[in-house]
Amino acid sequence: METYQTVKHTFDPVWDRDSEILILGTFPSVKSREQNFYYGHPQNRFWKLIAAVYEESVPETIEEKKKLILRHHLAVWDVIGQCDIIGSSDSSIRSVIPCDLAGLLKETQIHTVIANGAKAYELYGKYQLPQTGIPAQKLPSTSPANAAWSLERLKEAWGRVLLREGRILDQEAEEYA
Helix, strand or coil: CCCCEEEECCCCCECCCCCCEEEEECCCCHHHHHHCCCCCCCCCCHHHHHHHHCCCCCCCCHHHHHHHHHHCCEEEEECEEEEEECCCCHHHCEEEEECCHHHHHHCCCCCEEEEECHHHHHHHHHHCHHHHCCCEEEECCCCCCCCCCCHHHHHHHHHHHHCCCCCCCHHHHHHCC
């Protein structure tokens, strides 16, 4: 049986001053921590999804991934900066110390926050919304655990937000609640 570990987020957010949409995960998985970059599990569909939405090649290297994000005025980070966690299990997260999202927002043009899945949305609302004042939009998780959502369905849902520069109709937002 795995036990809790206190783990600190060890890599920087991806952003620049032109970033307009912030995509948030919960906390890096074990694979992401090993690779020292976001969405490192080979079965996570995040990079395939972002490439598909913008009709680009799937990035392979960390540098290619950063360029893809920045080219489309996105930013990527996580809600949590440190926590106690068992492996990669979001449901085990406790003793949360949030990232400084409010500080990041002051340095960018970010007007839209997207939560990659229900847990990121929940944690954002609890730990970040009071500081940022920007409600998050919950989109279906790109995690392999979210097998109910095919890549095509994810592309449709995420594309509605990303290709409209972060604007989503209230009716559409309720679909993912």
